[in-house]
Amino acid sequence: MSDNNLDLSSLRQNYKRSTLLEENVQQNPYQQFDLWFNDAVNSKIVEPNAFSLATSTTDGFPSVRIVLLKEVKKEGFVFYTNYNSKKGKELLENPKCSMVFFWSELERQVRIQGIASKLSHQESFTYFKSRPKESQIGAVISPQSEIIPSREYLESKFEESQQKYKDIRLALPDYWGGFVIRPINFEFWQGRESRLHDRIMYQLMPHTNEWQIIRLAP
DSSP states (O other), X not given: OOSSOOOGGGOOOOOOSOOOOGGGSOSSHHHHHHHHHHHHHHTTOSSTTEEEEEEEOTTSOEEEEEEEOOEEETTEEEEEEETTSHHHHHHHHOOEEEEEEEEGGGTEEEEEEEEEXXXXXXXXXHHHHHSOHHHHHHHHHOOTTSOXXXXXXXXXXXXXXXXXXXXXXXXXXXXXXXEEEEEEEXXXXXXXXXXXXXXXXXXXXXXXXXXXXXXXXX
């Protein structure tokens, strides 16, 4: 523990920037997400597409990390990773996952639960080809989530690969690509005064495939 005697219980922020009412939300959660995401972009928030991704082992032990959203399409939310990484392996074993976007400047967060699946090879290839060559090399050489001997080891492999692929186009590794997360519910959270936050949930109804809008207590 720190010795600076900081009283964590005294850290408080009284949210009063905006409201979230049923009569003002979109009927479709993707449209509501688009509105809030555009607000985050227009507010010049650093990496507004960053979100926390929670995965779980088959025996229920969770893990969470920050990743970057790269596309929103009708099938769901897309990000890219090494399939042999911890998150990649966990999603392939247990595709149930959760996402959280937090935009503190707007006093907002969006929580999404969904089911992940691999993107097609062609979609992954198209995105991989669009990345800067240095990022392509980084994806190829890094055995993500595995133990490596040192930072120097990683940088040496990177420098060697820069020379190797100087005039050669890199191929998409079979261990790297995209996931798409298909939501089953969304929760939009707007901070309010006195901790009486607004929480609007969109729940996908399994038999009708329609979204039900629900208010949750803060």
